[in-house]
Amino acid sequence: MRPALPARVRRLVDTTVAFITAHAGPLGAAGLGLLAFLALYGPAALNPTRLSWLIRDDFSQHLLGWLFFRNEPLRFPLGTIDGYLHPLGTTLGYMDAIPWVALLLRPFSSLLPVNFQYIGPWLCACLVLQGAAAAWVARRMSATVAQQWMVGGLLVLSPTLLARMGMAHEALSAHWAILLLVGLHLVPQRDARDAKQSLGIALALCVFAAGVHPVIAVIVLALAVALCARTALERTLPWQWTVLGAGASVGTVLALFYVFGYLGTVHTLRAEAFGSFSADLAAFANPLGYRDILWSRFLAALPRQGAQYEGFGYLGLGVLFALGASLILAARDAPRVARHWRRLVPLGLVALGFGFFALSSRITLLGELLADLTPLYAPVMPWVEPFRSSGRFVWPLYYVLALGSVLALIRLPRPAVAPSLLALALALQVFDVNLGQGQQSREGSTWNTQPSEALRAAAVGRKHLVLYPPQMHDGSGRGCRAGPMDFHRWAYRAYRLGLTFNSGYVARLDDSRAQPYCLGLDDDIRSGRLDPETIYLSIPERLHEFQAIRGTRCVQQEQLWMCVLEPTPPAPLRQASE
Template identity: 30%
Template sequence: MRALSRRAETALSYGFALLLGAALVLLTFPADFLLPQAGSPWAPQGDAAQHAIAQRYFLGDAWRWPPLAVRNLIPPEGLNIAFADGIPLLALPLKAMRGVLPEGFHGIGLWYGIAWLLQPVAAVWCLRGTGERRVLPAIAVALAASAMPAFINRYGHAALTGHFTLLVALGLYLRLVRASSAARWAVAVGAAVATLLVHPYLGAMVLALLGAVPATLLLRRDRRWIGAAVGVAVAAGAVGGTMAAFGYLGAAGDGGYGDFALNLLSPVWPHRSWILGALAAREIDATGHGGWEGYNWLGAGLLAGILAVAVLAPRQAVQALRRHAGLVLVLFGLTLLAVSFRVGAGERIVLDLGEAPGFLQQFRASGRFFWPVGLALLVGTVALLARLPRFGTAAVLLLALLQFADAAPNRAAIRDWAQARHAWTVDAPALRALLAEADRLTLLPTWPCVAKPDTLGDHARQLQVLSLAAERPVPANTMYVARWRGERPRCTDAATLATPLAPGELRLILPGARDQALATMPGATALCVPVGELLACRLGR
């Protein structure tokens, strides 16, 4: 009878989490956002457009080696979709299924649905790793995890909504510390590789959390730390091997470690809090780059829960910290990494340690590294409060309801973003007709040539034109990328403009290159016609 009861508790716990996740997906994201097709009457925006373009080109290209290579973008080198945040973990199976997908489909919207569905499920799984398997605490952690502000606030960057991967890694840590096995380490290795293929930032965080296993065992003087260290080494080797095979290695970005760091006040700065939001009208920022990447408000429910643990269960909290000392050290290290070498408190830099080592420059948005800390605080707080006699379960349910209510403004913001229907700023019907007849697209200015500040809006126009071209997709000469190999791409538009048009080429000139094109491009006056603010140039028009 007891075994049946445990099975029922498990089913109810995961069942609630699944229903919660599904309900949030349906209430937040429209169907045409989750399952897009070609011919959309509205224009994608910002980074979300970049990610969708990369996936569409990848799905429309032949299979290549390395597996993430796209040859019909930025020839002759091509593009690795990981450098445009194309979510390879989803893009690879979608490419295998492309024969049954609608024309122009991409999985960026779908990934939001997957992440929001799995966030509460992964939280339940993680909590059960602490030994807490009752239904009411599971309901509480599912509600609270789905309402973590740093998770909700990732709209515009689909891959980074995958916070469920961090909850999976925390759950693996809890299970591996208790009883490791080859099978569990195999799962951990697979989870690390899979998370890398979601986003490298998340992959680095997962490896750090797995590294806490041997650290904790070593500090407990448990000889199993040697085997755990081997397991972490295998996981790191598998991630490194995947990076080498899939073309990640040798990538560089703009640098700027610390530009988008964690402000010391961010965890308690209640921007977009339903309860305390009136105290913080915007993100806190000391670097001059805005506080969005460092946004880590923990939520009113979690902060109240932490305070309750400190008052009602201080001894148990200290014991838990000692028992998981390796995890504490890893989380402290991630916090330091998030804070960066330029430590901001409020609107001031209170400590500047100078230039960071070169390898840290890859982590420009260092504030993200606090995400595992917030999730660990949530799971630990729920586990400790739930064990209090008499009112423990009531306390965690109250915590969860408070957290969920407090996140209402964040949920409204992402819902409004997902349901926004921005008009095209280019003539989409005319460009679709031109692209349907083109063998390749030359878009000018190219991404490296768009001057900053971009007063003409050519970067946004680029993304819109490429979004239209990606619906087929038409081979294109440029793309906005987050990473690249070797030196930063240089501006070579002058040489391109001096080259005569080729048969089948559609050359689209954005406002920023119009004067130069009319002055230097052979046959520009005869071969180019206005299409809204653009010039469309081709032979035989």
């Protein structure tokens, strides 16, 4: 006879089983998100000490933001980084390093390994929460557990999210926050308690998004304010509550933008090429993604302009089927659908408004220009240029169509029909969405190698590592770009040695400070004014400038030359004459 479990253990087991049973839908859908992550990236990406796979695309930029930040004292704005792009400096926000996560980990930095990354776990969390959020919304719509799993699986297999993760934009992969807010618009508010819960969740998502990425924050804020308007229209709460909710959301996001240093000067925030990184009118049916990756196994690529991968919005065959079926069902049940039009107006206005902005000033269909709205945008260009990748703002409309169509399959048909339609949609999505892009976390070229013995010896008593010429630039090409492009390997070595580093890639750069620094560095070296606390890494073509400086020692380091100013030995003491 087995011994009885202690009462405390039995209560814990009973509580755990009850929790799992009560939340089986979201938990199961979260598991589907985990499976999708493992299929796309592999389990090795969850290893926080594995850095080498982060060499590709923008991952190294985001990783270096965290690595340099963990060696910095906390200062204002929060997330300020002086040691990277030194002496200009930058912030976690402009490194797209997810400020909230970096700040939460910062107190434990001394306990964490020197090689530590949170990009892989974050991407996994985004997919897990995507599935859980979709299933939670479906549960609020009275879906069965099986239906919740299917809705979660359909939204996990959103090509737009998977493609964004493949573009190495982990901060922009927090689509679950957008999805959850869209879902809050779609579910009914039965009473004041439901309304308060929805507005509380919306405010919490605003706080979260403000420390993740400005694009996510702006979309979440607009949806949160629209949710307040929806609540006011339905009169589930007094109007004072909705005004307070909208004001709190706007004020919180603006305050956190200021705290995180996003609200810089206008010329720093501006970006060039607005109108190029847009969405095409056929984006929802075009499976052609970044670097010409085809995200459908069945549909062919449609024409588009070169940079319109930022407006990638392919729904997938399963969601396209659900959208078509839901439109047919809605037409057959038009009177019932019309009764709910009031609560959908704020969401529709925000989704369509952002969808229009996603098309930018150059509206195209299949890559062909239909209309040039440049004069319309000209008066407000300084305010829209910071969001030059306007195609990303197609996401609210994307999730209105995706989530709305699959939820309609639950609510509109007879109960016996809904599971079959959902199962067919999920099967089409599974067979269509192409996850066979290879292991996205495959090893790149070795870049996070240890500093050489010569570099370690030179670093003793010195504070700075300087590439010459510098390679500092942002997404609009501002800055100085004459230096070597493999600057990230030297940035990593500077991090390991506790040195500042003068080069790097950031989202936004103040060119009015970058150009004087680069020109001043040229003048200093050509005039022989070297800093004894600095290690210089010169390209071979500029080595002669250092060799002409007395007291300089240069040795080759891979494809560069490491030069330092040797300290001048003290003059010998003269003996006093007798």
